[in-house]
Amino acid sequence: MFWNCNRKHMKPMEKVTVPAKQGRAFRLNAGQSITIETPKGSQAADFFAFNAENVGEWLSANHTWVTTFNVKPRQGDQLLSRFRRPMLEFEKDGAEGTHDMMIAACDQFRYEFFGHEGHHPSCSENLHLAMRRIGYQIDVVPQPVNFFTNTAVLEDGSFVSPPNTVAPGSFVTLKALMDVICVVSACPFDLPVDGWPINSDSGPSELVVSVQ
Amino acid sequence: MFWNCNRKHMKPMEKVTVPAKQGRAFRLNAGQSITIETPKGSQAADFFAFNAENVGEWLSANHTWVTTFNVKPRQGDQLLSRFRRPMLEFEKDGAEGTHDMMIAACDQFRYEFFGHEGHHPSCSENLHLAMRRIGYQIDVVPQPVNFFTNTAVLEDGSFVSPPNTVAPGSFVTLKALMDVICVVSACPFDLPVDGWPINSDSGPSELVVSVQ
Numbered sequence: 001m002f003w004n005c006n007r008k009h010m011k012p013m014e015k016v017t018v019p020a021k022q023g024r025a026f027r028l029n030a031g032q033s034i035t036i037e038t039p040k041g042s043q044a045a046d047f048f049a050f051n052a053e054n055v056g057e058w059l060s061a062n063h064t065w066v067t068t069f070n071v072k073p074r075q076g077d078q079l080l081s082r083f084r085r086p087m088l089e090f091e092k093d094g095a096e097g098t099h100d101m102m103i104a105a106c107d108q109f110r111y112e113f114f115g116h117e118g119h120h121p122s123c124s125e126n127l128h129l130a131m132r133r134i135g136y137q138i139d140v141v142p143q144p145v146n147f148f149t150n151t152a153v154l155e156d157g158s159f160v161s162p163p164n165t166v167a168p169g170s171f172v173t174l175k176a177l178m179d180v181i182c183v184v185s186a187c188p189f190d191l192p193v194d195g196w197p198i199n200s201d202s203g204p205s206e207l208v209v210s211v212q
Numbered sequence: 213m214f215w216n217c218n219r220k221h222m223k224p225m226e227k228v229t230v231p232a233k234q235g236r237a238f239r240l241n242a243g244q245s246i247t248i249e250t251p252k253g254s255q256a257a258d259f260f261a262f263n264a265e266n267v268g269e270w271l272s273a274n275h276t277w278v279t280t281f282n283v284k285p286r287q288g289d290q291l292l293s294r295f296r297r298p299m300l301e302f303e304k305d306g307a308e309g310t311h312d313m314m315i316a317a318c319d320q321f322r323y324e325f326f327g328h329e330g331h332h333p334s335c336s337e338n339l340h341l342a343m344r345r346i347g348y349q350i351d352v353v354p355q356p357v358n359f360f361t362n363t364a365v366l367e368d369g370s371f372v373s374p375p376n377t378v379a380p381g382s383f384v385t386l387k388a389l390m391d392v393i394c395v396v397s398a399c400p401f402d403l404p405v406d407g408w409p410i411n412s413d414s415g416p417s418e419l420v421v422s423v424q
Binding site: 056060062063065066067069070071072082083084102103104107109110113139140141143153155156157158159160 | 268272274275277278279281282283284294295296314315316319321322325351352353355365367368369370371372
C-alpha cells in the first residue's frame, strides 16, 4: 500500500501533481519506484527520503557523495542514508545529469538573506508540513538531492548555479531499496538574484509524481 | 570561563594536545578564539561546533557554502549554523587553504566500506564521546569542517582526495561569534586506500589546540 500526502491510497501509476512552491509526501515499499517529472522544465525538485520504519534515518547527500565519489547523483548510483545504508537507486535519469546535491534546502532565512521581506514559502517548510500531514514532527531538515537543478564547483572551489536548462518533460526515476517516505518539493525560489536563478526565469512550476 | 573535555577550566593560552585518533571538546565564549595546529603536518582535524546554549543548533557546512559560494572555508569567512546564523569567523588560515567541508565524518561503517574488519576509532565516535563527557547526548553527527584535509571537485563532478601536503606547524584560528562548544577530532583514518589518503602516509598524529 502507498499513499500520498492526503492520506488517501494512491492507485498504481496514478499521477499526482505537486503544485509550484508546494511539497508532497509519498510512501514507497521496497522495490517500488517513484518518477518525478518537470512538465514545463527548469523546475528544481528538492527530494528528501526517510526510512518508513524510522524517520531518524534519512537520505544523506553528504554520505552518498563520499561513496559514489561524485557530487552529482548519476543513473545507477545508490543513494545512502546517514548511517550509510542504501535507501534508493537512481534508476533512470531523463534529465541529462542536471542535478545537484549541495544546495541546502531553502528556508525563510535564505529568502531574507537575498533581501526578501515578509514570509516566503520554502522547501524546508514544505518538508515540515508534508511530514506533519502524515504524523511526523521532524527535527532536522536533511540536505536534499535537488533534481533538475544546475550547479557546478569551479577549480577554485567556487560554487555556482548557472541558468537552469532542463528541458520540459525531463524526469528521474528512483527505486526504493527499503520502505521509504519520500518528500518532493517544487522549490519556491523565485527571487531575481543575479547568478543564482535556480528555477525557470518565468518562475516556479509544478512537478508530476507517480509511484509504480 | 572555558573548559576542555576533562571538565577542568583551561588556563588562557594553555595548549591542549588532542592525541592521534581522539577528540576533545572546548568551550568558547563569544569573542574568544580557538587555534588548531597540526604539529607534524598532514593531519585532518574534523571540526564541529554547537551553540553552547542549545546544542540543537550546530555548525552546518552545507548552509555555509551556499552563503560564501565556495566549498572551501577561507580566511574571513563566517561559518553558519543550520539556522543560518553566524557561529564562528575563520580568523586566520595558516594552512594555505588546504581544507575540506564535504567529507562526512568517518564512522564504523565507513571503515567497513573500505574493508576494515573489527572496530575502528572514528570521528563520529570521537564526537559522541566528547559531547557525552560534558553531558550531552547528540542525535546527529553534523557535516564537519575538515581542516588540513585535501579534497577537490573535478569538472565532471568527481570528488577526489589528493595526497595531504599540509606542512608541519600549519594552523587555523577561529573566532566565536556566539558562545559555542567546539569539538576537534584528530581523524583516525589510517587505511591504505588508493586515492583516498586523508592523513599522512605515516599515519594519524596529534593536534594541538588552544583557546585565547
